[in-house]
Structure formats: structure tokens, C-alpha cells
Amino acid sequence: MTDTRLCRTFQTAPAAVPRDDSAKFLDSGLTSEGFQTPDWLVPDIEDGTAPSMKDEAVENIADRLPDHAPDFAGEILPRVEWAYDGEEFRERGTEQVRRLADEVGEHLDGFVFPKVGRLDDVRDAAGVLADAEREAGLADGTLEMAIILETAAARSDLREICQFAADSRLSGIVFGPVDYTAELGGRALHGERPRWDGLLEALSNETSAADIVAIGGPFDQLFHERAGVTYYNAEGYADQVEHEATIGIDGSWSLHPKQTAQANRVHMPSGEELDRDLSKIEAFNDAKREGTGAVVVDGQMVDEATYKNFANTVQKVRAIDESHPEQTGEHYDDALLSRALDVELIFN
Amino acid sequence: MTDTRLCRTFQTAPAAVPRDDSAKFLDSGLTSEGFQTPDWLVPDIEDGTAPSMKDEAVENIADRLPDHAPDFAGEILPRVEWAYDGEEFRERGTEQVRRLADEVGEHLDGFVFPKVGRLDDVRDAAGVLADAEREAGLADGTLEMAIILETAAARSDLREICQFAADSRLSGIVFGPVDYTAELGGRALHGERPRWDGLLEALSNETSAADIVAIGGPFDQLFHERAGVTYYNAEGYADQVEHEATIGIDGSWSLHPKQTAQANRVHMPSGEELDRDLSKIEAFNDAKREGTGAVVVDGQMVDEATYKNFANTVQKVRAIDESHPEQTGEHYDDALLSRALDVELIFN
Amino acid sequence: MTDTRLCRTFQTAPAAVPRDDSAKFLDSGLTSEGFQTPDWLVPDIEDGTAPSMKDEAVENIADRLPDHAPDFAGEILPRVEWAYDGEEFRERGTEQVRRLADEVGEHLDGFVFPKVGRLDDVRDAAGVLADAEREAGLADGTLEMAIILETAAARSDLREICQFAADSRLSGIVFGPVDYTAELGGRALHGERPRWDGLLEALSNETSAADIVAIGGPFDQLFHERAGVTYYNAEGYADQVEHEATIGIDGSWSLHPKQTAQANRVHMPSGEELDRDLSKIEAFNDAKREGTGAVVVDGQMVDEATYKNFANTVQKVRAIDESHPEQTGEHYDDALLSRALDVELIFN
Structure with missing residues (x-):
């Protein structure tokens, strides 16, 4: 489980x-x-x-x-x-x-x-x-x-x-x-x-x-x-x-x-959802490298707590891709799916 | 109780x-x-x-x-x-x-x-x-x-x-x-x-x-x-x-x-409610005699579980009728009340 | 506490x-x-x-x-x-x-x-x-x-x-x-x-x-x-x-x-709220002196239970006034604040 x-x-x-x-x-x-x-x-x-x-x-x-x-x-x-x-x-x-x-x-x-x-x-x-x-x-x-x-x-x-x-x-x-x-x-x-x-x-x-x-x-x-x-x-x-x-x-x-x-x-993240959460994760990852704790993306504060919400989205996509690659292949465009599979998850 | x-x-x-x-x-x-x-x-x-x-x-x-x-x-x-x-x-x-x-x-x-x-x-x-x-x-x-x-x-x-x-x-x-x-x-x-x-x-x-x-x-x-x-x-x-x-x-x-x-x-079923639930019970009772498990009435699946909801309605009317026959007499027309008192309840 | x-x-x-x-x-x-x-x-x-x-x-x-x-x-x-x-x-x-x-x-x-x-x-x-x-x-x-x-x-x-x-x-x-x-x-x-x-x-x-x-x-x-x-x-x-x-x-x-x-x-009662609740308390206090249990004020029954809701309002104002008199001074007019500080609370 x-x-x-x-x-x-x-x-x-x-x-x-x-x-x-x-x-x-x-x-x-x-x-x-x-x-x-x-x-x-x-x-x-x-x-x-x-x-x-x-x-x-x-x-x-x-x-x-x-x-x-x-x-x-x-x-x-x-x-x-x-x-x-x-x-x-x-x-x-x-x-x-x-x-x-x-x-x-x-x-x-x-x-x-x-x-x-x-x-x-x-x-x-x-x-x-x-x-x-x-x-x-x-x-x-x-x-x-x-x-x-x-x-x-x-x-x-x-x-x-x-x-x-x-x-x-x-x-x-x-x-x-x-x-x-x-x-x-x-x-x-x-x-x-x-x-x-x-x-x-x-x-x-x-x-x-x-x-x-x-x-x-x-x-x-x-x-x-x-x-x-x-x-x-x-x-x-x-x-x-x-x-x-x-x-x-x-x-x-x-x-x-x-x-x-x-x-x-x-129960599968939409392409828009996945893109949005990936963007926040990527922006946070960048800010993290510069040593900032709280980051504002599109007027919303992102911290370790909010980050985990976004990481959930990515992890779900990875799980579906593992057992049903035909579903993720149909649902997401290739570039987006690659970002989801490749991004580093600092907190999860 | x-x-x-x-x-x-x-x-x-x-x-x-x-x-x-x-x-x-x-x-x-x-x-x-x-x-x-x-x-x-x-x-x-x-x-x-x-x-x-x-x-x-x-x-x-x-x-x-x-x-x-x-x-x-x-x-x-x-x-x-x-x-x-x-x-x-x-x-x-x-x-x-x-x-x-x-x-x-x-x-x-x-x-x-x-x-x-x-x-x-x-x-x-x-x-x-x-x-x-x-x-x-x-x-x-x-x-x-x-x-x-x-x-x-x-x-x-x-x-x-x-x-x-x-x-x-x-x-x-x-x-x-x-x-x-x-x-x-x-x-x-x-x-x-x-x-x-x-x-x-x-x-x-x-x-x-x-x-x-x-x-x-x-x-x-x-x-x-x-x-x-x-x-x-x-x-x-x-x-x-x-x-x-x-x-x-x-x-x-x-x-x-x-x-x-x-x-x-x-807290007393309306005439419309009673008629509706009686109709579903009667339709289900008929289908049951023909050996069907799930029955669709008006686009809604009726099974043992939904059936019990309908039976609740009938049982409440029977209880009120027992102690307050003047209330059931005023509230329901005679034919409807008779159906409620007489219908067979398979599950209840 | x-x-x-x-x-x-x-x-x-x-x-x-x-x-x-x-x-x-x-x-x-x-x-x-x-x-x-x-x-x-x-x-x-x-x-x-x-x-x-x-x-x-x-x-x-x-x-x-x-x-x-x-x-x-x-x-x-x-x-x-x-x-x-x-x-x-x-x-x-x-x-x-x-x-x-x-x-x-x-x-x-x-x-x-x-x-x-x-x-x-x-x-x-x-x-x-x-x-x-x-x-x-x-x-x-x-x-x-x-x-x-x-x-x-x-x-x-x-x-x-x-x-x-x-x-x-x-x-x-x-x-x-x-x-x-x-x-x-x-x-x-x-x-x-x-x-x-x-x-x-x-x-x-x-x-x-x-x-x-x-x-x-x-x-x-x-x-x-x-x-x-x-x-x-x-x-x-x-x-x-x-x-x-x-x-x-x-x-x-x-x-x-x-x-x-x-x-x-x-989280501070508004002036209107305080005035309304004070009025009900005052009306109830008056009625109480005449020995009535349930009092109707503006179509609403007031009893010991409802009274306590109104008393909560007054007690909160008193607590804020104790530590932040500049806030209560700015928030309420003088006559209203005096009523809140002086009214007798029968139940609280």
C-alpha cells in the first residue's frame, strides 16, 4: 500500500x-x-x-x-x-x-x-x-x-x-x-x-x-x-x-x-493542472537554489507545504504512466509528460 | 423502541x-x-x-x-x-x-x-x-x-x-x-x-x-x-x-x-412521495417474480438497497395510521392509503 | 485560560x-x-x-x-x-x-x-x-x-x-x-x-x-x-x-x-452588533424584573439561552477594552462603550 x-x-x-x-x-x-x-x-x-x-x-x-x-x-x-x-x-x-x-x-x-x-x-x-x-x-x-x-x-x-x-x-x-x-x-x-x-x-x-x-x-x-x-x-x-x-x-x-x-x-491530473503545478515546482526549485524560503508565484505564496500539493500531482501522473502508458500518452502532450517524468521533487 | x-x-x-x-x-x-x-x-x-x-x-x-x-x-x-x-x-x-x-x-x-x-x-x-x-x-x-x-x-x-x-x-x-x-x-x-x-x-x-x-x-x-x-x-x-x-x-x-x-x-410522507415509492415497490415486486436482480424504474436502478428507502416510507405511513387514523385519513386519498396498508414489503 | x-x-x-x-x-x-x-x-x-x-x-x-x-x-x-x-x-x-x-x-x-x-x-x-x-x-x-x-x-x-x-x-x-x-x-x-x-x-x-x-x-x-x-x-x-x-x-x-x-x-463585535445585543439584554433585564420567563424582542424569543449569546458580545468588548483601550476607543462611540462596560449581566 x-x-x-x-x-x-x-x-x-x-x-x-x-x-x-x-x-x-x-x-x-x-x-x-x-x-x-x-x-x-x-x-x-x-x-x-x-x-x-x-x-x-x-x-x-x-x-x-x-x-x-x-x-x-x-x-x-x-x-x-x-x-x-x-x-x-x-x-x-x-x-x-x-x-x-x-x-x-x-x-x-x-x-x-x-x-x-x-x-x-x-x-x-x-x-x-x-x-x-x-x-x-x-x-x-x-x-x-x-x-x-x-x-x-x-x-x-x-x-x-x-x-x-x-x-x-x-x-x-x-x-x-x-x-x-x-x-x-x-x-x-x-x-x-x-x-x-x-x-x-x-x-x-x-x-x-x-x-x-x-x-x-x-x-x-x-x-x-x-x-x-x-x-x-x-x-x-x-x-x-x-x-x-x-x-x-x-x-x-x-x-x-x-x-x-x-x-x-x-482522477488523473488535467494537462492544465499538471502544467500549472510543474511550473510552480520549477519556479520554486529555481528560487530554492537562491536560498529563499517563501516564494510568490502568480500572487500565491509557495512554501514547503504548498509544494507538496504540487508534487502530489506529479507523482500521480508517474504512477499512472507506469501501469497505463497508453492513457498518459493519450492524455498529455509529449513535452509535458517528459517534464513530469524528469522534474526533481525536493519535497514529497 | x-x-x-x-x-x-x-x-x-x-x-x-x-x-x-x-x-x-x-x-x-x-x-x-x-x-x-x-x-x-x-x-x-x-x-x-x-x-x-x-x-x-x-x-x-x-x-x-x-x-x-x-x-x-x-x-x-x-x-x-x-x-x-x-x-x-x-x-x-x-x-x-x-x-x-x-x-x-x-x-x-x-x-x-x-x-x-x-x-x-x-x-x-x-x-x-x-x-x-x-x-x-x-x-x-x-x-x-x-x-x-x-x-x-x-x-x-x-x-x-x-x-x-x-x-x-x-x-x-x-x-x-x-x-x-x-x-x-x-x-x-x-x-x-x-x-x-x-x-x-x-x-x-x-x-x-x-x-x-x-x-x-x-x-x-x-x-x-x-x-x-x-x-x-x-x-x-x-x-x-x-x-x-x-x-x-x-x-x-x-x-x-x-x-x-x-x-x-x-415528517409524514406526502401523497406524491407515497405514490412514487409504492409504484417503485410494486414494479420491483413484479420484476422480482421474474427473477431480475437490478431493475431500472424511470432511469433509476432499484435494488435491495434502494428498495429499503421506499419501504421506509410505507412503514412510516402504517405507524401513523395506527395511532392517528384521522391524520392519515385527511392526508391521503382512500385508494392510496389502501395500497400502502396492503402492499407486500419483500425487504424492510 | x-x-x-x-x-x-x-x-x-x-x-x-x-x-x-x-x-x-x-x-x-x-x-x-x-x-x-x-x-x-x-x-x-x-x-x-x-x-x-x-x-x-x-x-x-x-x-x-x-x-x-x-x-x-x-x-x-x-x-x-x-x-x-x-x-x-x-x-x-x-x-x-x-x-x-x-x-x-x-x-x-x-x-x-x-x-x-x-x-x-x-x-x-x-x-x-x-x-x-x-x-x-x-x-x-x-x-x-x-x-x-x-x-x-x-x-x-x-x-x-x-x-x-x-x-x-x-x-x-x-x-x-x-x-x-x-x-x-x-x-x-x-x-x-x-x-x-x-x-x-x-x-x-x-x-x-x-x-x-x-x-x-x-x-x-x-x-x-x-x-x-x-x-x-x-x-x-x-x-x-x-x-x-x-x-x-x-x-x-x-x-x-x-x-x-x-x-x-x-473578531471584535461591530457597533451595530453591540448595540443590538445590549438592547436585548436591557429589554430582558427589564422584563426579568417583572417576573417573565420568555420575552419576545423584535419577534425573537429571548430566554436564558439566547441571553448568553448576547452576554458573550459584551464580555468580549470588555476584554478588548482592558488590554487595547485605543482599539475600543476608535471602534465604538463613547455612549455605546459606556453601556457595554456598565450593563448588568444576569446570566453569563
Whole structure:
């Protein structure tokens, strides 16, 4: 787990749907290309899959991963069933983890647990993973864990849950606003759910303190309709993703390849951003050689503290370039990318 | 304590005022009808009653309850004196609780304690209730407790105070923004106090995790004046109450029967809301029978998680209908109400 | 530490800059007059001073304080180097504290520690002060401590850090938004950093519960340019300071004498505010003599709770008048000031 770990997109794909080809969406995720490849692909056995198709969902994952996982550029973490207040969900989830770890454990990066409760429940989920790992003969710590933050109990224990990550396989926390709003008894009185700003700010802080990944919630108004024509709601989703990026949420939930393509880009510095921050770093580096502490660039004071903000931008670009050179190649012009790869970072 | 417990309105009424009939407002609350009946009536011995009239306030309550309480549809919880940082307030409050429990305990549902501090102080208040209950010969747990959240110390301990509710008679937390703002040294620089969004979000979360009731703060701009005419500020109050409902605050503070009539309605699903949520539930129920996991209704994905939001609406209507059939009868047309009472709730 | 302690302004001044007179900004702060005198002057050895000039910064402070500190109306707390995640910073900071305590300890009110982490790290910094104090032969507790809240770890432990203040020399917490945003990985996507409302609200609450001082973050857009003319950004800074005052943040960070002059005024009640609150107090005092509990003034209910808000205004004016009579003399007309100094405060 490092600051430059990529987690721009968390794309859920129902692992079985009632079609002739029930693995349609799973296959689509596993074979996605370019900006449509999510950093994390999450084959969904939970809410996205009908109760009657849970077994087929597990089979589809076990069937498809050996063929597709080796060539997939991102990480793969299925979402299994779980609920802090429902034993039958935990039992089914435990069985799903066990089967997948046993059959395709070497192709998996971990599992996602929804509806966790207080710290004890998160510990239980981690224990399920440890057991499954051992039974499957996988090395200790192979399987990472992400949880969905969508209950009042988990929000209440958020700080302790994040501290638990230091000694555990917990590597990411994902916001689940729909269940969360329902648990709190919130109402979309004028058509909008609350954004839960306090929760998002705490999520960004506690995951940063624990050096794990924070992911925003899904955006389900996928399409708009006007005058009889339905179109992809690119504005609404980008607004949410940009807000998440602003407050330090590392990545965004995607329900569709188009959302993945957008979120991968938003969580990537723009050319203008990169040029601006590079210019400030270069100006500061020059001033530093002359022994000045505080430098004013374009009327803004730059010091060690502001410098680190600019260095973050450069480091992110370097990380994306390492695993997705086709994305950085498309996104930045050559001269700018070279500056980003070559500049000296005094503080970072 | 269940999810469907009604707590839409917390109406304070000064228990003694300097008039010929000093129990005027108390009587008015106890004999209110229809939508003006608060779910909780709070005869106020604290800030609403002048220091010189505290004894008369206690006497008024002891005098009026035997006549009116048996016919009153809501719960009755007097607010006594208390302050974490003032021993004389706690002593007077203790005496007020003792006298009322002894004289009219069988007509009371509990007491409200203002200006509590950290968890220890809340425990002390609970101990006062337990003692009074025993001395009055009431069954253990008869008297519930609500507290006003209006000090920095109580806000700091909010999570622990809510966890204490699991083993105690604490059943509700009410926000007190005026004292709270004063404690923090806040200023209404442009005429408006802060809304304290972080506190309200935490209050909604922690009370939900503890399964107790959360109530918003009073709205004291009761009246507006324009061109010489003073009128009830229906807009301002409704805006506040609607915001509270949106974020899952269960009920609102009322200072006036008109506010009670508004808050009872806002915390009740509108006909349009009920129809919309019923339609989604019915569409999902139909799709479920065909074995589909994720259903799109009006461009929005509906799954088990979103479903629960819609089920909340229906369950609230059923709870109100049980205790206030005249309110549901007035508020909904017959066909809609029948659908709400009859629909099958698959997840809830 | 009392409620009336003055901390309207926290002005940092680089203690050494690469000019002929390297103590230019330090001298300017120490000899400031009238509204430009900060309540706390913070000679900055950390980010405001170039790495090559740290020693000269310490020397400048040791050199200037004996001459200027005795006549300086505010408190003096140098900011030394420190970082929870950098041992070399802590070692240099420890040495800086030791030297200054030894050489000019009698002219210092304390020290400011940046980039502290969890409670343990804050304890360590307090230990450094205690050691330096003892070695310098200063009375126990002479040197106070303020910390900059600018890491995810410190935000996570904010409640515990504030509780630690009860048994320690910790007397103030200052927000550092630039480093904080960088730590969380936040981005100024549309040119603006987040305001971190949740953090500010928690900071106001926890410092109030601990009875210590809360200070907002620096505002670095010092100047604007239009049509070739650069001018002081008075609007932007005042907006930020007013927001801080509204939510009970006690004082504001200043980077410039003009900012100090503004923040000193904003954190001082306006004449209109003072007149309004005095009128309500006077009206309430009159009504109280007639035995009324709840009083309506201009359509707003005034009770003991609202009264305290008004009393806060009066008490603040009295505190400023005690130490800066020239400021209150300039700010208020004589009749108004006399009313503030003479009115009886029934509740406060």
C-alpha cells in the first residue's frame, strides 16, 4: 500500500444476469480496454445479482477468471453477500469466499464486504478471508479486503475500523449512500439524497491516516431523457467524481464503462493542472537554489507545504504512466509528460 | 423502541407563565387536537419558565395531568432544570423529578434534561430518574429520558452517550442550537446562526446506530412582519423541518401549535412521495417474480438497497395510521392509503 | 485560560529572509501599532524560513526580543520545526526550543509545533517544552504550546488531543489547510481548496470543550490583480475571517499587517452588533424584573439561552477594552462603550 497505488475506479459488474449469456457484464468488464478498464473490477454477487442467480454468479466468476484475469490490467475483488445484522447473509458470503478462493484464488486480489457493522463485524469478515486463504493454500495476506461503509454502526466505528487496517488486510473503504440513507431514515424530499459531507470528509481523513484507499458512492442517475431522447448523464457523474477528487477521495464507484472512462480521467491530473503545478515546482526549485524560503508565484505564496500539493500531482501522473502508458500518452502532450517524468521533487 | 416509533414533534410549553391563568400554554398543549397534537408534549420548567415561577410550574403539571393526560394521544415528558456545570440547577432538577414522579408518575412517559455534559453527567441524570422511579413505586424503566445536546462536552461525547442508550432509559436526543452556539463562541454576524451540519449529521448517525430518536432544534423566528402586518413564518420553519427530515432527523422541535401542525405533516410522507415509492415497490415486486436482480424504474436502478428507502416510507405511513387514523385519513386519498396498508414489503 | 482570553490574530512572520536586513518582517511585527498589533506574534522558523537560514532565524529572535518584547502588547510564540513523520525535523525543533528558552525564555509566551501527529506525538512535543523550561530555569508551565492541525493523524486524534489540554500546557490549536489537503490527497480542481467544514466545526467544538483557543488557517491569496494593477484582497480575507467567527473559531491566521488589522476588527463585535445585543439584554433585564420567563424582542424569543449569546458580545468588548483601550476607543462611540462596560449581566 503506497501513496501512489492506483484506485481511480471501482466498477461493479453483476456476475450473473437473466440473459442468454448470464456473464455478459462480467465478461465486458474483464475485457475492457483503454480508459474503460477500471483499476478495480468488482464482480457483484450481492445486490446486483438476483437471489435466484447467486450460485450462477459464483460459477461465472470461477469460470471466466482463468481465461481473462491474466490479461486484465486492474485488480479483481468480487463483492460477496454479508450483513452485520443478518446471519444468513454472512453464511452465504463465507461460502462464496471459500469457493472462489479455492477455485480461482490465484486470480483474485481480494473481496469486498457490504453492510459491515462495528469493528467486531469487520474483524469477523477479515477472519473469513484468513480462513479461506489458508484452506486454499494461498500465502498469508494474498487476499485483500475492502468494505462498504453503509451502516450507522460502521460510520460510528470508522476511526477504529481504519486503525484496524494497520494490522490487517483491510485496504479500502467504499461509501454506500443508498443503504446508508435508508438506515438513517433520510428522505429525498426534493428528489435529492443528502451528500453526507461530514461522512465523506471523515472517510477521506481516516483512510489517509491509515494509508488505505477511499472510494465514493455509486451514481445511479445513469441516463437522462429529454424530448423523447435518452442520453448518458455525463455531467451529473463528472460533478460527483470531481467533488470526490477535491476532498481527497481516491477513486469513484462506476456502474458503467462510460463512468469508468470518466472517473479514470477525472482522477488523473488535467494537462492544465499538471502544467500549472510543474511550473510552480520549477519556479520554486529555481528560487530554492537562491536560498529563499517563501516564494510568490502568480500572487500565491509557495512554501514547503504548498509544494507538496504540487508534487502530489506529479507523482500521480508517474504512477499512472507506469501501469497505463497508453492513457498518459493519450492524455498529455509529449513535452509535458517528459517534464513530469524528469522534474526533481525536493519535497514529497 | 422500534423503527416505527412516532416522534415527529417535540413541543415545549412553558408550564407556568405570568398570566391570570398561569397554565394557559400547558392546558393548550394537553387539549390540542388533530394535526396540532404533538407526538411528545414537553411541559417546560426550565428556560421557558421564569425563575420565580418554577414551583408554580411543577404544581401546574401535577394539577393538570390527572385530568388531561389519559385522553392525550402523545407522550408527556416535562423538561426540568439541569446543567452539567451548575450544581444548584441539578439539585432543583432532582427535586422537580422526584415530586412529579411521586405525584403524577403514572401519567408521565419520562423527563427531558437540558445542558448535559459528558457521559458521566448523562449517567447522573439517568440515576436521578432511577431513584425517583423507585421512590415513587413505579416499575423499573417506566420513565424514559431525553437530553438536550447543547454543550461542547456533550457533542464531544455524543458517540459514547448514544452507546450508553443500549443499557439505559435514554431514548432521545434533542439539539439545542442557541446554547450550543453560545458555548462555542459563535456569532450571528449576518443575522444567521450556523446550521451546525456536522453535528446534525453525527446526531442522525449515532442515534440511528443506537436506535433512539433524534430531534432538531427550535426555530425561534416564529413571526415575520411586513408593511405593518405580522404573520406566522410558515416558510422558514418548514424549510428547517424539511432539511431535518432529509438527513434522517426523526422529529422537529415545536414552539407553537402551528409549528406542530407543520412538522407533523412534513415528517409524514406526502401523497406524491407515497405514490412514487409504492409504484417503485410494486414494479420491483413484479420484476422480482421474474427473477431480475437490478431493475431500472424511470432511469433509476432499484435494488435491495434502494428498495429499503421506499419501504421506509410505507412503514412510516402504517405507524401513523395506527395511532392517528384521522391524520392519515385527511392526508391521503382512500385508494392510496389502501395500497400502502396492503402492499407486500419483500425487504424492510 | 479564560473565556475572555484574547486570541483574535495569529500572525506569522518569517524570522529570517534573504535581504540585507534579514529580520525585517520580525521587527515589523514586534513594532506594530494599533489594529496592526496581533494578539499572538509567531516568529516563523519553519516553512516561512529557507532551510539555509534556520540558524539565522533563531539568532534574529534571540537578538530582537530583549529590545522589543517588553513593549509588545501581544504574546510571542515562535514556530519551530517539527513533523510527526520526520525525526530530523523533531531534532532540529528540539534544539531550536532549547536555545530560545535558554536565551530569551523570559520574553516568550510559548512555542508553536507544526505537523504533529497522533496524541503521542503531541505529548512528545509537550515533553520537549517541559525539558527546555527546566533546563532554562523557568517556572513550570511558563511556556505554553500551540499546535498546527494539518495531518490526518492529528485530525483523527483531535478529541483526545484536546482532552490532553486539561492536564497540560496545550493552549491553542491552529488549522493548517495546505498541508492538510496535501495529506488527504485533495485537489483544487476548480481553483479552490475545500473549506473542510467538518474539521472546522469539530475544532470549534473540541477546543471549546477543553477551554483552549481555536485559530483558522492562513489565507494566501493576499493580492489580486486587475487591468495591470495589483491590490490587497481585502474581501477574500474578510469573508474567511467572518466565517470563522460565525462558527466560534476564536481567531484567524494573518500573513500580513493588513490581515491583522482586519481580523482584529472582525473578531471584535461591530457597533451595530453591540448595540443590538445590549438592547436585548436591557429589554430582558427589564422584563426579568417583572417576573417573565420568555420575552419576545423584535419577534425573537429571548430566554436564558439566547441571553448568553448576547452576554458573550459584551464580555468580549470588555476584554478588548482592558488590554487595547485605543482599539475600543476608535471602534465604538463613547455612549455605546459606556453601556457595554456598565450593563448588568444576569446570566453569563
